[in-house]
Amino acid sequence: MSDQWNDVAGTFNLDSAPDYLPTPQLRALQLQRLQAIVHRAYNRVEHFRNRLDERNIKPDDIQALSDISLLPFSNKSDLRDTYPYGLFASPMSEVVRVHASSGTTGKPIVVGYTEQDMNVWRNVMKRTFVAAGLHRGDIIQNAFGYGLFTGGLGAHYGAEALGATVIPISGGNTERQIMVLRDFGVTAICCTPSYFVHLAETAEKMGVDFHQLPLRTGVFGAEPWTDAMRQYIEEKTGIHAYDIYGLSEIIGPGVGAECCCQNGLHIFEDHFYAEIIDPVSGAPVPDGAQGELVLSTLSKEAMPILRYRTHDLTSIISEQCACGRTLRRIRRISSRSDDMFIIRGVNVYPSQVEAALLRAEKNLPHYQIILTRHSGLDQMEVQVEVTPEMLSDRISELEKLQQRFTQALDETLNIRVKVTLVEPQTIARSEGKAKRVIDNRNK
Numbered sequence: 223m224s225d226q227w228n229d230v231a232g233t234f235n236l237d238s239a240p241d242y243l244p245t246p247q248l249r250a251l252q253l254q255r256l257q258a259i260v261h262r263a264y265n266r267v268e269h270f271r272n273r274l275d276e277r278n279i280k281p282d283d284i285q286a287l288s289d290i291s292l293l294p295f296s297n298k299s300d301l302r303d304t305y306p307y308g309l310f311a312s313p314m315s316e317v318v319r320v321h322a323s324s325g326t327t328g329k330p331i332v333v334g335y336t337e338q339d340m341n342v343w344r345n346v347m348k349r350t351f352v353a354a355g356l357h358r359g360d361i362i363q364n365a366f367g368y369g370l371f372t373g374g375l376g377a378h379y380g381a382e383a384l385g386a387t388v389i390p391i392s393g394g395n396t397e398r399q400i401m402v403l404r405d406f407g408v409t410a411i412c413c414t415p416s417y418f419v420h421l422a423e424t425a426e427k428m429g430v431d432f433h434q435l436p437l438r439t440g441v442f443g444a445e446p447w448t449d450a451m452r453q454y455i456e457e458k459t460g461i462h463a464y465d466i467y468g469l470s471e472i473i474g475p476g477v478g479a480e481c482c483c484q485n486g487l488h489i490f491e492d493h494f495y496a497e498i499i500d501p502v503s504g505a506p507v508p509d510g511a512q513g514e515l516v517l518s519t520l521s522k523e524a525m526p527i528l529r530y531r532t533h534d535l536t537s538i539i540s541e542q543c544a545c546g547r548t549l550r551r552i553r554r555i556s557s558r559s560d561d562m563f564i565i566r567g568v569n570v571y572p573s574q575v576e577a578a579l580l581r582a583e584k585n586l587p588h589y590q591i592i593l594t595r596h597s598g599l600d601q602m603e604v605q606v607e608v609t610p611e612m613l614s615d616r617i618s619e620l621e622k623l624q625q626r627f628t629q630a631l632d633e634t635l636n637i638r639v640k641v642t643l644v645e646p647q648t649i650a651r652s653e654g655k656a657k658r659v660i661d662n663r664n665k
C-alpha cells in the first residue's frame with residue numbers, strides 16, 4: 223500500500239473513515255438509508271408519491287438494494303415542473319440554503335439543503351480534498367464561481383472543514399488569479415480544467431512559470447475532460463491534476479473524487495447510490511459495462527432525489543482500489559449523452575475530437591467544433607488554434623499539421639471533417655465551462 227493511501231502528511235483523517243468501510247457494512251448502511259429516504263420522499267413530496275402510486279409501489283416494497291429498480295427515474299424535467307420548491311421534503315423553516323442552476327433554457331432548477339445536508343456536503347467535500355492529498359497547511363485558491371452555482375461554496379466549506387487556508391477568489395479576472403497564485407503561496411487550485419489551461423497560458427505570457435511556484439495540486443471539475451487533457455496539464459505545469467464529480471441536483475461537487483491512484487473516481491457511497499443503465503432501454507447494466515450514470519441521494523433531507531438520470535456516460539469499477547478505499551469507482555466522465563451530436567448519421571462526442579487532436583499534436587488544446595448545413599447536408603468544421611511560434615514557421619509546416627489533424631479525426635470518427643487552423647487567441651476562452659460545439663444547423 224502506498225504511504226500516500228490517505229493523506230500525504232501521513233496522518234489518517236478521521237472524517238475519511240467511511241471511505242474504508244467493509245463492503246457488507248457499507249451495503250447494509252446503504253439499504254437502511256435507501257429505505258428511510260424512500261419513506262421520507264413518499265410521505266413528504268406529493269410529486270414523488272403520485273409517481274409511486276401510479277405504479278402501485280409502496281415504500282415497503284424496497285427490501286433489498288436491487289429493489290431500487292422498482293422506482294421510476296427522475297429527470298431534470300421533474301425539477302423544472304415543480305419549480306421552485308415542489309420537490310422539497312422539508313419545510314422552508316428548516317431549509318438553510320438554496321442554490322440554482324443557470325439553465326440555458328427556461329426556468330432554472332432550484333435545490334435546497336437543511337443544516338444536516340450542509341454537514342454532509344462539507345463532509346464529502348472534505349473527503350474529496352483528502353483523497354487529492356490535501357490537508358491542513360495547504361493554501362487553496364478556489365476559482366469556482368461563488369453564488370447560485372454550487373461549485374464555489376461547495377468547495378469553500380469543504381476546504382475550510384479540512385483546515386486549509388481558503389482564498390475565495392471565485393471565477394474570472396485571469397490576471398488577478400495569476401498574481402494571487404504567484405504571491406500568496408498557493409499550493410492547490412480548484413476550477414474547471416479548461417480555465418486552468420487558460421490560466422497557465424496567460425501566466426506564460428506574463429512570464430510566470432508554474433513550475434517555480436509552490437502550486438502542486440489541481441482539483442478540477444464541472445465539465446468533462448479527457449486523460450489526454452490531464453497529461454497536457456500535468457506536463458505543462460508540473461502539478462497533479464485530480465478529477466472531481468458532482469451535480470447540483472444531487473448535492474453539488476462532492477459526489478465522487480479521484481484518489482492518489484488517479485484511476486477512476488470513488489463515489490461517496492454512504493451518501494449516494496450509483497447505478498449504470500442502458501441509456502436507451504433504461505435497463506440496469508452490470509459493473510464494468512458502459513452506460514448512463516443514475517444517482518440517488520441516500521441521506522439528503524431537504525430534497526431527496528431518487529434515480530436521477532445524469533446523462534453522463536461511464537462505467538462502474540468494482541475492483542478494490544490500490545489506495546485501500548472500499549468505495550466503488552466510476553471511470554472518469556469524458557462525455558455526456560447531452561453533448562453528443564449526430565452528423566450524417568454518425569454519433570460524435572466532443573471528447574473524441576479532443577482525444578484525436580491531442581494525439582496528432584500534443585500542444586494545442588484550444589478547439590471548437592462548428593456544425594453547419596448546406597443544401598441539406600451537414601458539415602463539420604474543427605477550428606484549432608495554433609501557437610504564435612507555429613505561425614512563424616513555414617506554410618508547408620502548417621499544411622502538414624492540418625493534414626495530421628484531418629487524418630486523426632478521419633480515423634477516429636470515420637467522417638470527413640474540415641480542419642481550419644486559426645490564429646492565437648481567436649477562440650473565445652471561457653471562465654466557466656468550455657463551449658466546444660457551436661451548432662448553426664438550424665439557424
Ligand SMILES: [Zn+2]
Pocket residue numbers: 481482483488543544545546547
Ligand atoms: Zn482509490
